[in-house]
Every structure is written in structure tokens, then in C-alpha cells.
Amino acid sequence: MRAAWRATEKPAVTAILTGVLLLVAAIANPAAAQDPQWKHAAALNGTPKYGPDAEHFDYVNPHAPKGGTVRLAARGGFDTFNFLPPKGQPAPGILNIYESLMEPSLDEDDISAQYGVLADGVRYPEDYSWVEYRMNPNAKWHDGQPVTAEDVIWSFEKSIELNPQRKFYYKNVTNAEIVDGNIVRFTFDTSGNRELPKIMGQLTILPKHWWDGTNDKGEPRDLSKSSLEPPLGSGQYRIKDFSANRQVIYERVDDYWGGDLPIRAGTGNFDEIRYVIFLDDAVQFEGFKGDQYDFHTERSSSQWAKRYDFPALRDGRVVREIFPDRSTGVMQGYFLNLRRDKFKNPDVRRALNYAYDFETTNEIISANLLKRVNSYFSGTELASSGLPTGKELEILEEVRDQVPPEVFTEEFKNPVGGSPQNVRANLREAVKLLRGAGYKLEGRHMVDETTGEQLTIEFLYRDKASERSLLPYAKNLESIGIKAVLRLADTSQFINRVRARDFDATTLAIGQSLSPGNEQREYWGSVSADNASSANYGGIKNPAIDHLIDKVIFAEDRETLVAATHALDRVLLWNQYVVPQFYVDETRTARWDRFSHPEKMPEYSTGFPEIWWYDEEKAAKTGAVQ
Numbered sequence: 368m369r370a371a372w373r374a375t376e377k378p379a380v381t382a383i384l385t386g387v388l389l390l391v392a393a394i395a396n397p398a399a400a401q402d403p404q405w406k407h408a409a410a411l412n413g414t415p416k417y418g419p420d421a422e423h424f425d426y427v428n429p430h431a432p433k434g435g436t437v438r439l440a441a442r443g444g445f446d447t448f449n450f451l452p453p454k455g456q457p458a459p460g461i462l463n464i465y466e467s468l469m470e471p472s473l474d475e476d477d478i479s480a481q482y483g484v485l486a487d488g489v490r491y492p493e494d495y496s497w498v499e500y501r502m503n504p505n506a507k508w509h510d511g512q513p514v515t516a517e518d519v520i521w522s523f524e525k526s527i528e529l530n531p532q533r534k535f536y537y538k539n540v541t542n543a544e545i546v547d548g549n550i551v552r553f554t555f556d557t558s559g560n561r562e563l564p565k566i567m568g569q570l571t572i573l574p575k576h577w578w579d580g581t582n583d584k585g586e587p588r589d590l591s592k593s594s595l596e597p598p599l600g601s602g603q604y605r606i607k608d609f610s611a612n613r614q615v616i617y618e619r620v621d622d623y624w625g626g627d628l629p630i631r632a633g634t635g636n637f638d639e640i641r642y643v644i645f646l647d648d649a650v651q652f653e654g655f656k657g658d659q660y661d662f663h664t665e666r667s668s669s670q671w672a673k674r675y676d677f678p679a680l681r682d683g684r685v686v687r688e689i690f691p692d693r694s695t696g697v698m699q700g701y702f703l704n705l706r707r708d709k710f711k712n713p714d715v716r717r718a719l720n721y722a723y724d725f726e727t728t729n730e731i732i733s734a735n736l737l738k739r740v741n742s743y744f745s746g747t748e749l750a751s752s753g754l755p756t757g758k759e760l761e762i763l764e765e766v767r768d769q770v771p772p773e774v775f776t777e778e779f780k781n782p783v784g785g786s787p788q789n790v791r792a793n794l795r796e797a798v799k800l801l802r803g804a805g806y807k808l809e810g811r812h813m814v815d816e817t818t819g820e821q822l823t824i825e826f827l828y829r830d831k832a833s834e835r836s837l838l839p840y841a842k843n844l845e846s847i848g849i850k851a852v853l854r855l856a857d858t859s860q861f862i863n864r865v866r867a868r869d870f871d872a873t874t875l876a877i878g879q880s881l882s883p884g885n886e887q888r889e890y891w892g893s894v895s896a897d898n899a900s901s902a903n904y905g906g907i908k909n910p911a912i913d914h915l916i917d918k919v920i921f922a923e924d925r926e927t928l929v930a931a932t933h934a935l936d937r938v939l940l941w942n943q944y945v946v947p948q949f950y951v952d953e954t955r956t957a958r959w960d961r962f963s964h965p966e967k968m969p970e971y972s973t974g975f976p977e978i979w980w981y982d983e984e985k986a987a988k989t990g991a992v993q
Contacts, residue, residue: 383825435981464600473969726785813848
């Protein structure tokens with residue numbers, strides 16, 4: 368009877384009954400009714416640009432030829448291929464052999480948009496309290512074994528076990544588990560943090576079975592130690608050959624498992640990527656002029672203006688090209704170690720800014736090609752300006768009694784030099800600030816009124832070219848009685864001293880994305896100040912800044928994120944933690960003319976060498992790679 372009735376029921380009745388059954392199921396199992404849907408991609412703000420049927424990104428040439436060699440430069444040497452523990456100097460380009468669960472595109476306003484690589488699906492609830500990744504069944508290691516959910520969990524656990532910086536970065540993860548044969552879930556200790564699911568997608572996955580094995584000598588491998596044994600990866604490239612501290616060569620994997628992924632179309636076009644090691648910038652640039660490597664990113668404005676007049680450039684074998692930099696902000700400056708008593712008074716720190724004459728340095732040394740850093744997010748919409756209003760002001764009101772009063776009454780502006788009159792006025796203001804901070808001039812020495820000791824600052828640096836801007840600054844400091852000691856260190860010594868917080872002042876740069884989040888705790892949060900592996904180099908401990916960082920992390924929309932970042936930026940600036948230096952909002956490059964790139968380039972990157980290719984016709988005119 369029921370079977371006969373079902374055979375003749377109308378669609379409307381079917382829909383009603385289906386709805387009733389779904390409702391009953393939902394009542395019986397509320398979690399099932401709320402299970403989020405699997406997605407091919409995820410974005411922090413809005414919808415990913417590329418849908419599940421996209422065959423390639425707009426900025427690639429999907430038909431780019433494969434072949435040729437590209438040579439890149441690296442500085443300082445390397446002594447390990449194991450990038451995970453904070454020991455030694457990892458080989459340049461080592462991440463070429465690995466992959467993460469998801470990767471971003473290079474041309475979206477929402478630069479946090481991610482697309483599947485080792486994972487072919489992602490899902491998370493509306494409160495962002497957990498995230499699940501579904502493994503791509505086609506993913507393979509270079510030895511042919513599958514990349515598994517077990518590899519993901521093991522990689523995560525080893526990351527937080529062996530690297531304090533990653534342990535801090537992933538501190539909100541309370542559980543990592545396999546919930547099905549090919550699905551991993553990360554559970555968080557908080558809700559409302561929209562960035563956490565994306566952060567987990569960036570996790571680099573390592574092969575558990577390989578690291579649990581033995582090397583060619585029969586010795587057990589140890590992920591906690593440095594090693595020059597070429598490791599197993601899953602990416603487009605693997606290590607072909609190397610000479611420690613001299614070069615490392617990566618070769619394209621012919622049977623790479625992910626060649627048909629939309630995210631890989633038009634990428635990985637070189638047969639070989641070779642990194643050549645140089646000890647310092649001057650030798651490296653001479654190496655470029657001598658055709659020892661192919662692509663040079665010029666970070667020195669002075670060099671860009673004055674040193675690009677050599678035969679290969681004049682005859683067209685070397686070409687220069689400038690790409691706009693829209694993807695990152697930066698704070699570069701003299702970072703002051705707040706752990707030292709002499710820097711605890713903000714008036715002392717502010718005085719040091721008054722002694723820095725950016726304008727003269729920029730004109731004489733850099734041909735006026737630099738811009739003064741005036742924000743911790745310089746060059747982006749996240750940089751604060753004017754006086755706080757609207758939502759930013761509402762956020763700042765929450766910490767009014769914990770921040771400098773100027774935050775509400777004055778726009779932060781660096782002192783302006785550039786003329787003898789301005790420099791003298793700035794130095795007088797610096798002396799005034801120092802006197803207010805308990806110092807006095809005795810002859811030519813600025814001394815502490817209590818101890819009688821001269822104020823002395825050691826500047827730690829690793830690049831001799833830094834002296835072009837450091838020496839004039841030291842001269843200004845000496846003119847107001849501050850003893851400036853310049854300490855040149857090799858790369859390894861510099862890194863070790865910065866990690867040990869064994870410095871007074873040093874030039875550092877913190878890059879910023881257009882979607883700031885958890886990493887702000889790593890840069891400026893109190894919880895990272897005493898962590899030797901953190902990027903809180905100055906040792907900032909400020910509850911108001913901690914509060915504003917949380918406002919950034921838990922922002923519910925882009926408008927709130929921008930307002931909260933403006934507020935954070937403003938408070939950091941007015942605390943005078945750094946003597947701001949300079950930045951450029953473009954990427955200046957020079958290359959031996961052997962390569963081509965797509966006509967439509969990505970908005971937020973040069974894309975080199977990922978989407979470029981070896982152009983045999985150009986190479987024939989320029990000369991083959993040596």
C-alpha cells in the first residue's frame with residue numbers, strides 16, 4: 368500500500384515529506400544540521416576570485432615552455448637543509464621542495480585567499496572555532512608514497528615541539544586530529560578569529576615515513592638536528608646537487624603529482640633553479656655584473672641611482688624593470704632594545720629620532736629615491752594619518768588612559784632635517800628631551816645625572832654598506848654628547864646576537880601583509896617579549912598594545928580591521944620604540960635578458976621565478992647560462 372502510494376505522490380508532497388525528515392534529523396543531531404560545506408578555497412574577506420572550475424590564474428601563461436636554468440643569489444651561506452629547528456642557516460630555496468595544504472594567488476585584493484594544494488577541500492564553522500582539511504588523494508611524495516593526514520598531524524606536532532616561534536604562532540590550536548581517513552581537524556581555544564583557519568592552511572607538510580627512517584649510513588634521522596642530507600619533498604622541485612656554503616641546485620620533478628592542479632598551471636617552468644652564495648652585497652653585485660647569476664633585486668637606492676652603468680646594461684644584455692609593490696607594508700628602522708635601562712624612557716627614544724637626519728641622507732646617499740617610514744605599515748592603506756576619527760577613535764577610547772596623550776591630539780610626524788637650520792633645531796630639541804629624561808651635558812659628554820656615565824649606544828650591523836647612512840647618524844649623536852659605537856658582525860654572529868637580544872640598537876625591518884592578524888602578537892605583543900625566537904626584537908610589553916592587537920585579530924570585517932590597525936599603528940608610533948628609517952614602494956630589478964614573463968603580471972608580486980620562463984631566443988642573443 369505504501370509502495371503504491373509513493374509511486375503516485377506529487378512533487379509537492381515529496382518536498383514536504385523531505386523537509387519533515389530533514390527537520391527530524393536536525394532535531395536528533397543538531398551538529399549535522401550545522402555542518403559547514405566543503406570549499407575548494409577560502410578567503411578572509413569576501414569570496415575567492417577563482418571558482419572551482421578555474422583552469423589557471425589570470426596572471427600566468429598556461430602554455431609557458433619548460434626548460435632552461437635560472438640562477439639566483441643568496442647571502443651568508445648555509446649549513447642545513449632542515450629548516451624547522453632554529454639552528455644553523457637553512458639552504459636558500461629549500462621550501463621549493465615542500466608544499467602546504469593551501470596556497471594563495473598573487474592577484475587578489477584579499478591576499479589571504481587560499482586554494483587547495485595538498486588539501487582539495489576546506490571547511491570551518493561560522494564562529495571559526497575549528498577547521499578541517501580534506502587531503503588530496505593524488506598527493507604524492509617524490510618517492511611515490513601518498514601524502515597522508517598522518518603526515519599533516521605529525522608535521523604540526525613537530526613544528527610546535529622543535530620551534531618556539533611556531534609554538535607561539537600556533538598557540539591557539541588546542542587539538543590536532545584525524546577525524547576520518549583523509550580529513551584533519553584543528554580545534555582552537557577561541558572563536559571569532561577569522562584568520563586561524565587560513566593560518567593552518569599555510570602549514571608546511573613533511574614526510575613522516577622518511578624522517579622516521581635511516582640515512583644511507585644506517586643512522587636514524589633526527590628532525591631536531593641540522594642536516595645536509597637532501598630531504599624528501601612533494602613539491603615541483605627536488606635537490607639535484609649542492610656544495611655547502613657555495614651553491615644548491617634544484618631540479619624540476621618530471622612526474623610531479625600536482626602538474627594538473629589549476630594553481631600550478633603556468634608555474635615551475637625552469638628545469639633547474641640554482642642558488643649561488645655570496646658573502647656580502649658588494650661582492651654579490653659584482654657577481655651579477657659578471658654574469659654569475661641572472662636576476663637581481665636592488666635594495667640600495669644609492670646603487671640603483673649610481674652604479675648601473677656597465678657594458679652589459681649599455682648593450683642590452685641586462686635590462687632593468689620596476690614593479691609596483693602593493694602587497695606589503697614595512698617598518699624599517701633602528702630597533703632599540705627596551706630591555707636596556709637607557710631606552711626605557713620614551714623621551715630618550717624620541718631624542719634619538721630628532722638626531723636622525725633622513726632628508727640629508729636621502730639626498731646625498733640615495734638620490735632622493737627613498738621615502739621616510741612614518742608608519743608600522745608604511746605604503747599601505749593600513750598606515751594611520753591625521754587625527755583618529757570614527758571607529759578608530761572608538762577603539763582608541765578603550766585604552767585612552769594607557770597611551771600617550773598625543774595619540775588623540777597630534778598626528779605623528781617625524782622630525783624634518785635637510786638643512787643646517789633644521790638639523791640644529793632638531794639637535795637642540797634632542798638635548799632638551801634628554802635633559803628631561805635625567806641627562807646633562809658635561810663638556811662634550813651627555814651623562815646620566817645619577818651615575819655620571821656617558822650615554823653610549825652600540826649599533827650592531829652586518830652589511831658594511833649600512834655605514835653610508837649610519838656614519839652621518841653617529842656624527843649627529845656625537846655632536847650632542849652621545850657615544851656611538853659601530854659594531855660590524857658577520858651574518859651568523861649578527862643573527863646570534865639578535866636572537867640573544869645582545870644589542871643596543873640595530874637596523875631591522877618588519878614586513879606587513881594587507882591582512883594583519885596573529886603575527887602582530889609575535890611582533891609587538893607582551894607574550895612574545897621574552898621569547899628569544901620571536902620577532903619582538905625590542906621587547907615591547909604594553910597592555911594597551913596587547914588590547915589593540917586583539918582588536919585587529921578579532922575584527923569582524925575589513926572596515927573594523929583597518930580601523931583597529933590604524934589605532935595600533937598610532938600607539939606604536941607615539942611610544943617611540945623605533946627610530947624610523949626609510950622604505951620604497953616598488954621593486955627594482957635587473958636581469959640578464961634570457962627570460963620572459965606573462966603580459967598580464969600579478970598585482971602583488973614580480974612572480975619571479977614562479978611564473979617566468981626561459982626564453983631561448985633571448986638567451987641566444989644574450990649568451991647562454993655559464
